Amino acid sequence: MDRRRGAAILFVAPFLLCFVAVTIVPLAYAAALSLFTEKASGLGFGPAETVFAGVDNYVRALSDPAFRGGFLIIAAYCLVYLPLMVGGALVLALLLDSAAAKMKRLLQLALFLPHAVPGLIAAIIWVYLYTPGLSPIVALLEWDFLASDHVLLSVVNIATWEWIGYNVIIFYAALQAVPREILEAATVDGARGLRLAFAIKVPMIRAAVVMAGLFTVIGAIQLFTEPKIINRAASTVSSSWTPNMYALTAAFERHDYGLAAAASMLIALLGAVLSFAVTRATARRSSR
Template sequence: MTRAPRRRPYGVKGAPYAFLIPATLLFLLFFALPIGYAVLLSFRRTEVKGLGLGKGARQEVWAGLANYGDALSDSELLHGALRILGYGMITVPVMLGLALLFALLLDTERVRLRGFSRLAIFLPYAIPGVVAALMWGFLYLPDVSPFLYLLDAAGLPEPGLLDGGPLYLSLANIAVWGGTGFNMIVIYTSLRAIPAEIFEAARLDGCSQLRIALRIKIPLVAPSLVLTFFFSVIATLQVFSEPTTLKPLTNSLSTTWSPLMKVYRDAFVENDVYAAAAQAVIIALATLALSFGFLKAANSRTKQGES
């Protein structure tokens, strides 16, 4: 005589959903709700009647897509986006190139003090961005920096806070110094996950360390390179703390140097939260489009390589 299968109590079936409730509530309250409110504000604007004096002279009205049209035709926002493009073209390749180089060097058998070197490269990432920007900002000042004198004596280009190339190099240097360690750890972890038998077979075939790195290691860590590139692009589009912190030290940085600085100025200085909300939505959509476009291109290229 077979027994009927015992049914689970309803409370056991609903336990996973009960554990999800706190995370869902936090997501809705602190992520989804602010985004929805920002989108709502982007479709509204303040209408001023007469001289704008007295009660009811300023009213919030529905603006439709007018704020988005103003944002897309705003030359300051466009110039900020172009500056970020130039900044990213310096920062992302240099940072990922150094991260890959350090990860490959730490993965070799002959390296010494591997633990200390890994920690020393990663440690700048643990320093807050504002603190790092202040530290480098004072090192860029000719009156207090010992490095500018040494670079000038050696005939090397000097980073500084002057408008143009030196300013881009100075800002990119802060990002590279702080972000290389994180990307290196991601790539190094992927390298350590590769089976050692692959390297042993390559050495038996007479491959050098350089050939192993170029033909085996780099192709196998390509997904990690894609991931670090994805994170670096998002971080580049969100540049705010470094130029904002360095602004009191130079006149070359305007209040709208980056798109997020423009959003901050319009929202908290000009007191136009509606225009700032529209600009923030446009930046978020542009970041989303670039991210998904890059991921789709990377996935399609990976599938072509596998086929």
């Protein structure tokens, strides 16, 4: 038993060390930094002093309309992005898993290939395609992708292009694990086409769908790369358009590191709460 325990610790130790180094330590440092602020001494001519601020930085972040507005944008983004991403990936995976699908390997590669492109490069490519005077698509469709009414959909399009192939692979792998005898029995009972897909296959991979939905929401909360690149090309995306962009602006443009750390901790807390809520709800539903 001791040898098994030692072997288990040996295998788990590298992960724990990396997890502590890249997750726990930065979170602890950000939490400590969020409790302090810098104030100029005297008439403002002396060096700034770091003073304990308590929860003042959190209050400042939550009372700032720009920070709260970023979460409203994330909510609108999720309303469009989540069903498009999860629903679209699920439909594509079901099509790949169907008996009528041809060249499955080639289709999997084609769908996954955009995910292999770094997010920064993908955003730059799409900004060129969105820019009037540079893009043939804008002239052809006569549509301003960077207008204030359209820019959210443009960001959703970039993220969907990047990530839908990743989710297709997850769902397709889950579909391949569905016992064939269950599908054969359903077919014998008369299940065909859409009924077989949505009444038999989808419930069998519910865990994978929930996991993909959870990761999609967490990724949406951390939305940064796509709007940051668009911010360089259009004024419709401000420097505090999302909560992550707000934290970056507070840290590196306003040099208010306490406020930036507090905003980051609030973003992390929201992600943790959503993860816990979805996991708890899924566990309760599975136990019924």
